[in-house]
Amino acid sequence: xxxxxxxxxxxxxxxxxxxxxxxxxxxxxxxxRRIEQAVRETGYLPNAVARSMIQKRTxxxxxxxxxxxxxxFSGLVEGIESVAHQHQSHIMLAVSRKDPRREMDLLRxxxxxxxxxxxxxxxxxxxELRRVLQSLTIPYxxxxxxxAGLRAPCVKVDNRRAACEVTTHLIGKGHRRIGMISGPMWxxxxxxxxxxxxxxxxxxxxxxxxxxxxxxxESFRLQDGVKGMERILRAKERPTAVFCACDRMAxxxxxxxxxxxxxxxxxIAVAGFDDEEAATMxxxxxxxxxxxxxxxxxxxxxxxxxxxxxxxxxxxxVIRVGHGLVVRDSTSGxx
Amino acid sequence: xxxxxxxxxxxxxxxxxxxxxxxxxxxxxxxxRRIEQAVRETGYLPNAVARSMIQKRTxxxxxxxxxxxxxxFSGLVEGIESVAHQHQSHIMLAVSRKDPRREMDLLRxxxxxxxxxxxxxxxxxxxELRRVLQSLTIPYxxxxxxxAGLRAPCVKVDNRRAACEVTTHLIGKGHRRIGMISGPMWxxxxxxxxxxxxxxxxxxxxxxxxxxxxxxxESFRLQDGVKGMERILRAKERPTAVFCACDRMAxxxxxxxxxxxxxxxxxIAVAGFDDEEAATMxxxxxxxxxxxxxxxxxxxxxxxxxxxxxxxxxxxxVIRVGHGLVVRDSTSGxx
Numbered sequence: 001x002x003x004x005x006x007x008x009x010x011x012x013x014x015x016x017x018x019x020x021x022x023x024x025x026x027x028x029x030x031x032x033r034r035i036e037q038a039v040r041e042t043g044y045l046p047n048a049v050a051r052s053m054i055q056k057r058t059x060x061x062x063x064x065x066x067x068x069x070x071x072x073f074s075g076l077v078e079g080i081e082s083v084a085h086q087h088q089s090h091i092m093l094a095v096s097r098k099d100p101r102r103e104m105d106l107l108r109x110x111x112x113x114x115x116x117x118x119x120x121x122x123x124x125x126x127x128e129l130r131r132v133l134q135s136l137t138i139p140y141x142x143x144x145x146x147x148a149g150l151r152a153p154c155v156k157v158d159n160r161r162a163a164c165e166v167t168t169h170l171i172g173k174g175h176r177r178i179g180m181i182s183g184p185m186w187x188x189x190x191x192x193x194x195x196x197x198x199x200x201x202x203x204x205x206x207x208x209x210x211x212x213x214x215x216x217x218e219s220f221r222l223q224d225g226v227k228g229m230e231r232i233l234r235a236k237e238r239p240t241a242v243f244c245a246c247d248r249m250a251x252x253x254x255x256x257x258x259x260x261x262x263x264x265x266x267x268i269a270v271a272g273f274d275d276e277e278a279a280t281m282x283x284x285x286x287x288x289x290x291x292x293x294x295x296x297x298x299x300x301x302x303x304x305x306x307x308x309x310x311x312x313x314x315x316x317x318v319i320r321v322g323h324g325l326v327v328r329d330s331t332s333g334x335x
Numbered sequence: 336x337x338x339x340x341x342x343x344x345x346x347x348x349x350x351x352x353x354x355x356x357x358x359x360x361x362x363x364x365x366x367x368r369r370i371e372q373a374v375r376e377t378g379y380l381p382n383a384v385a386r387s388m389i390q391k392r393t394x395x396x397x398x399x400x401x402x403x404x405x406x407x408f409s410g411l412v413e414g415i416e417s418v419a420h421q422h423q424s425h426i427m428l429a430v431s432r433k434d435p436r437r438e439m440d441l442l443r444x445x446x447x448x449x450x451x452x453x454x455x456x457x458x459x460x461x462x463e464l465r466r467v468l469q470s471l472t473i474p475y476x477x478x479x480x481x482x483a484g485l486r487a488p489c490v491k492v493d494n495r496r497a498a499c500e501v502t503t504h505l506i507g508k509g510h511r512r513i514g515m516i517s518g519p520m521w522x523x524x525x526x527x528x529x530x531x532x533x534x535x536x537x538x539x540x541x542x543x544x545x546x547x548x549x550x551x552x553e554s555f556r557l558q559d560g561v562k563g564m565e566r567i568l569r570a571k572e573r574p575t576a577v578f579c580a581c582d583r584m585a586x587x588x589x590x591x592x593x594x595x596x597x598x599x600x601x602x603i604a605v606a607g608f609d610d611e612e613a614a615t616m617x618x619x620x621x622x623x624x625x626x627x628x629x630x631x632x633x634x635x636x637x638x639x640x641x642x643x644x645x646x647x648x649x650x651x652x653v654i655r656v657g658h659g660l661v662v663r664d665s666t667s668g669x670x
Binding site for chain 1: 395403404405406409410412413416420425426427428429430432437440441444448449557586612613616617618
């Protein structure tokens with residue numbers, strides 16, 4: 001279906017249809033209704049546009065993040081904010097506290113409060129969340145992960161590949177005993193995928209993860225890094241390098257080593273993930289993976305805005321943001 | 336006016352009035368209207384309760400903060416979230432980007448989107464903001480600072496006293512040449528009051544601030560600390576101690592010293608404010624002022640909830656949260 005057919009069916013010019021769709025000029029209610037009907041009948045446009053023609057935009061974008069005291073999510077929100085600002089929109093932010101029930105509540109609240117669209121960084125993805133998302137009548141974009149079987153745009157980093165690269169860097173430094181402090185496996189992006197990347201790299205070297213060198217923690221806080229490292233240090237034979245699923249955990253891991261007088265990187269090298277501000281605050285400076293939560297937020301919002309303009313491409317598009325290994329002192333020197 | 340008089344005027348029992356006010360049991364619309372009218376006529380209750388009787392509660396609290404990538408504000412939001420959660424409420428968070436116009440827009444949006452109340456951490460306080468706040472018909476609590484002449488509850492730290500204490504600590508360590516990297520003076524709480532506390536302490540010792548040792552930056556980022564210290568180091572005679580208006584600036588100041596090979600605290604002692612996580616991440620560990628943004632968020636929300644229940648005490652109450660000096664390595668040793 002083309003705009004020409006919509007115009008023909010509504011009995012107006014293409015310019016008029018375009019004017020109504022872009023709201024570039026006011027038109028009569030009667031004319032608007034006729035064009036809307038033609039749009040619906042021809043199926044010319046994605047739902048979002050037909051909808052945004054019918055509903056008035058509120059200029060509000062709902063954003064749901066699992067936690068707030070985490071630079072990853074504040075970077076994300078800053079990216080979202082920047083694009084929203086360019087589009088004269090405001091964001092309404094809600095924190096799910098990693099509680100799937102709250103997440104689902106919040107999705108419904110945002111819809112009821114007439115957000116134009118939603119950006120969701122889900123803590124866990126399951127079938128129930130998928131069903132709530134499928135029931136939404138406003139557009140949304142996911143960040144980081146997507147429930148299986150859901151057709152929706154998703155912005156993400158290639159966590160698996162990046163984790164593989166940082167582990168391969170450790171192998172290249174001569175390390176043969178490499179541990180990992182990981183997050184929870186139900187967090188597909190930062191938990192599971194980063195662990196898989198670590199396993200991939202070991203696999204390429206012909207090894208498998210040693211259970212006593214892998215600490216899977218329930219969250220990504222500094223204190224989890226301390227705990228994880230303490231657990232790993234109980235192994236009879238210690239690893240010479242430990243990859244941590246995020247920088248905050250790596251900072252905790254280094255603190256645990258420091259408090260035992262174990263030198264980083266000479267005795268145990270440590271690498272993180274995220275390149276937070278803390279990575280260059282601590283000594284030794286942290287080797288880590290740089291990616292940009294700001295860019296993720298930015299791209300997710302651009303995508304949402306495109307959908308609102310009716311320009312959405314494939315509905316289950318995966319939008320990747322780049323990453324890069326940043327080698328610093330915490331893994332310097334060879335083994 | 337007492338509840339008895341409301342009951343008498345409405346021609347119902349006290350128990351019925353109480354039931355309507357607390358919504359503990361459904362009553363007929365007609366009865367509700369009669370009691371509401373009696374409440375209005377007798378002036379028995381604070382506006383908020385009369386209002387919450389008329390409007391249905393939405394269980395949503397609007398929160399406005401100036402920026403998100405700052406642990407101070409994320410701590411605040413966590414405190415707010417915790418109390419909101421206990422009251423089966425959700426928070427809708429918006430970021431003003433320190434733009435007074437956005438702040439005022441957001442206040443209006445929150446009211447239009449039927450928040451039960453608003454918690455505002457204003458970036459700047461001026462007459463225009465005061466007028467918008469005065470026009471609100473929903474209750475609100477301020478955090479950190481309050482526009483002059485506005486009667487509204489406000490939760491804050493005694494920044495001036497705390498800044499005086501940390502400066503006095505430096506004097507006690509034998510320092511005679513003490514500089515400061517401050518924030519902008521339009522930020523009354525973290526900018527102006529912390530500078531005044533520094534000046535108070537010098538004043539008690541019989542000194543006045545030396546302009547070449549005071550760097551007033553436009554924001555509170557790490558990079559502002561770097562810039563501020565670089566500026567101070569240009570002075571012919573250098574200070575032996577520098578107090579920074581926040582920890583992030585102190586981290587930047589220490590990085591600037593480190594990059595010039597100036598030892599902390601031996602050559603220049605550095606103190607911060609806020610006791611962020613970074614304060615113990617860096618070496619030397621940072622002397623700073625501990626206070627709890629979480630507690631501020633917590634207390635602000637408790638106060639808002641009390642107002643919603645009609646239990647508000649004095650409308651222009653100032654609720655103070657505690658603080659304490661934490662002495663660490665960055666100011667250890669005497670001069």
